[in-house]
Amino acid sequence: MIELDQVQKSYQVGDRAIPALKPTDLTIDTGEVFGIVGHSGAGKSTLVRLINLLERPTGGRVLVDGENVTHYDAAELRAFRRKVGMIFQHFNLLSSRTVADNIAFPMKLAGIYSKAEIRSRVAELLALVSLTDQGNKYPSQLSGGQKQRVGVARALACRPTILLCDEATSALDPQTTQSVLRLLAEINRELGLTIVLITHEMDVVRRICDRVAVMDGGEIVESGPVTDVFLHPEHPTTRDFVFESENIDREELERDFNQASGRILRLTFRGESTYKPLLGHVARASGVDFSILSGRIDHIKDTPYGQLTLSLVGGDLEKAMAEFDAADVHVEVVR
Amino acid sequence: MMESLLGNVDWMEIGWASWDTLVMVGMSLLFSVVIGLPTGVLLFLTGKRQLLEQPVAYAILSFVVNVLRSVPFIILLIVMIPVTVMIIGTSLGVAGAIPPLVAGGAPFFARLVETSLREVDRGIIEATQAMGANVRQIVLGALLPEALPGIIAGITVTAITLVSYAAMSGVVGGGGLGDLAIRFGYQRFQTDVMVITVALLVVFVQLLQMLGDRLVLYFSRK
Ligand SMILES: Nc1ncnc2c1ncn2[C@@H]1O[C@H](COP(=O)(O)OP(=O)(O)O)[C@@H](O)[C@H]1O
Ligand SMILES: [Mg+2]
Numbered sequence A: 001m002i003e004l005d006q007v008q009k010s011y012q013v014g015d016r017a018i019p020a021l022k023p024t025d026l027t028i029d030t031g032e033v034f035g036i037v038g039h040s041g042a043g044k045s046t047l048v049r050l051i052n053l054l055e056r057p058t059g060g061r062v063l064v065d066g067e068n069v070t071h072y073d074a075a076e077l078r079a080f081r082r083k084v085g086m087i088f089q090h091f092n093l094l095s096s097r098t099v100a101d102n103i104a105f106p107m108k109l110a111g112i113y114s115k116a117e118i119r120s121r122v123a124e125l126l127a128l129v130s131l132t133d134q135g136n137k138y139p140s141q142l143s144g145g146q147k148q149r150v151g152v153a154r155a156l157a158c159r160p161t162i163l164l165c166d167e168a169t170s171a172l173d174p175q176t177t178q179s180v181l182r183l184l185a186e187i188n189r190e191l192g193l194t195i196v197l198i199t200h201e202m203d204v205v206r207r208i209c210d211r212v213a214v215m216d217g218g219e220i221v222e223s224g225p226v227t228d229v230f231l232h233p234e235h236p237t238t239r240d241f242v243f244e245s246e247n248i249d250r251e252e253l254e255r256d257f258n259q260a261s262g263r264i265l266r267l268t269f270r271g272e273s274t275y276k277p278l279l280g281h282v283a284r285a286s287g288v289d290f291s292i293l294s295g296r297i298d299h300i301k302d303t304p305y306g307q308l309t310l311s312l313v314g315g316d317l318e319k320a321m322a323e324f325d326a327a328d329v330h331v332e333v334v335r
Numbered sequence B: 001m002m003e004s005l006l007g008n009v010d011w012m013e014i015g016w017a018s019w020d021t022l023v024m025v026g027m028s029l030l031f032s033v034v035i036g037l038p039t040g041v042l043l044f045l046t047g048k049r050q051l052l053e054q055p056v057a058y059a060i061l062s063f064v065v066n067v068l069r070s071v072p073f074i075i076l077l078i079v080m081i082p083v084t085v086m087i088i089g090t091s092l093g094v095a096g097a098i099p100p101l102v103a104g105g106a107p108f109f110a111r112l113v114e115t116s117l118r119e120v121d122r123g124i125i126e127a128t129q130a131m132g133a134n135v136r137q138i139v140l141g142a143l144l145p146e147a148l149p150g151i152i153a154g155i156t157v158t159a160i161t162l163v164s165y166a167a168m169s170g171v172v173g174g175g176g177l178g179d180l181a182i183r184f185g186y187q188r189f190q191t192d193v194m195v196i197t198v199a200l201l202v203v204f205v206q207l208l209q210m211l212g213d214r215l216v217l218y219f220s221r222k
Helices: A044-051 A074-082 A099-110 A115-128 A144-156 A174-191 A202-208 A226-231 A236-245 A250-259 A271-275 A278-286 A317-326 B011-046 B055-070 B073-079 B081-088 B093-118 B122-130 B135-172 B176-186 B191-219
Strands: A002-013 A016-028 A033-038 A059-064 A084-088 A162-166 A194-199 A211-216 A219-225 A263-270 A289-300 A303-313 A330-333
Touching: A002 A044, A016 A044, A016 A059, A016 A219, A033 A044, A033 A174, A033 A202, A044 A059, A044 A162, A044 A194, A074 A084, A084 A144, A084 B122, A099 A115, A099 A144, A099 B135, A115 A144, A144 A174, A162 A174, A174 A194, A174 A202, A194 A202, A202 A226, A202 A236, A202 A289, A211 A226, A211 A236, A219 A226, A219 A236, A226 A263, A226 A289, A226 A303, A250 A289, A263 A271, A263 A317, A271 A303, A278 A289, A278 A317, A317 A330, B011 B055, B011 B093, B011 B135, B011 B176, B011 B191, B055 B093, B073 B081, B073 B093, B073 B135, B081 B093, B093 B135, B122 B135, B135 B176, B135 B191, B176 B191
Parallel strands: A033 A194, A033 A211, A084 A162, A162 A194
Antiparallel strands: A002 A016, A002 A059, A211 A219, A263 A303, A263 A330, A289 A303
């Protein structure tokens, strides 16, 4: 478990202190995939770098599994960092070492593994990230997705319990992003690793995160389970991110709404209710007529969800609302 | 034909002078690297926003390096004479030329090392730090290997600079091709000796550059 207790960070630039992270409380549970989403400059990297103390906090405490890591001395800190893997947007592989040597590097630094242990671990990791034949290549000979796989393998070398990902897919194309995210999800599932994942794409959060925090201007403005934050965003920044990820043009949506008559409702189905033949049933029971203005059915991690925006005319609106409620469908009255 | 054109050239003498130049450049290059490499690493590490940021140490080190680099080499040759006599026992000949050459070469090389270390992506340092490396491991395991092509290019440039410095040292009684050029080519107007020594220096520099470029290419994995 990672706990931030009133952690803050400001950078001294000249004689001014620039607050990159305002005092922040945050708890990340063991074994979860925690997303941190925000625009560039929101303070995401600062937050995640405070966890492995690449940055020293200017206030507050960082607790990992109950231990205050901000008080560690140099040797304790190095030992702690071996238990926290990290991957980066630009991979940060050593160009002078082969793929296998890059993966072996953290183990060599640790100085506690035998040559044989290192060799077998490297082979195991190469297999895990599907790069078994590429061990003798140099990073410059690999594609972006392959480089990030090497980054993942390297981060896992010393069997960490936490994996920090700073924009790990931001330099990759959509397909490669998918495959790296799948790899991360698999690692999370099979090794029980806690993953903290920074991104500026809500879609990445939707695919693999359990919980998410939205950052803006050096603070967390909204956080919670991804399904809640994603389906019912509260803060304007969060709404922007969600709309952006769903490719929704808000002005266009407005225009569509203006052309529709009657009440406009947004229905949110989650889990099982997503697949139930509900609309016909409600229409018959309440006598309302409806037309669909927009709709989407997708997954948040493993949870299926659907969101429908309807305009309703005629019939018994109260009754329809009650039916939706009874079926566990969340109803938001848009107009 | 050759006899009359190159009548003054004593090939034995040229041979020995070439060997002396080789020894002077080789030895001074060795010491320049041995002194300049750690100095360059220290300059880098103590610099602004680096791992061992130390403004005072950096300022002092940087000042010494700048002074040595801004003194024209011919002046350095002269002011180094007492120091050289103290270390070597004489300021003359091949051995006597080496201390001033190192005094000129080491700070030059140190700056080149600092520059090539600065060109290593910060992300590499960060990643290595995040793995739990200490400063020594970061320098030896990540920084120097990543900067190796740049450092080899730096050694090449330093070697070539030392060739010309070594030739200059002939003025104050150092040995080698420069000495030959001055004693025969300049003082006795033996143009042929001058031409041959210059030609040999040119060839020497060319060979060094070619070798350096090959090595840089070999060690570049980018
Ligand atoms: N080393 C630094 N010195 C000064 N300001 C910094 C430094 N690192 C980050 N900042 C500032 O802190 C803020 C947050 O940066 P960062 O955490 O990198 O944001 P993000 O990762 O969300 O893009 C930005 O305004 C940035 O300019
Ligand atoms: Mg960032």
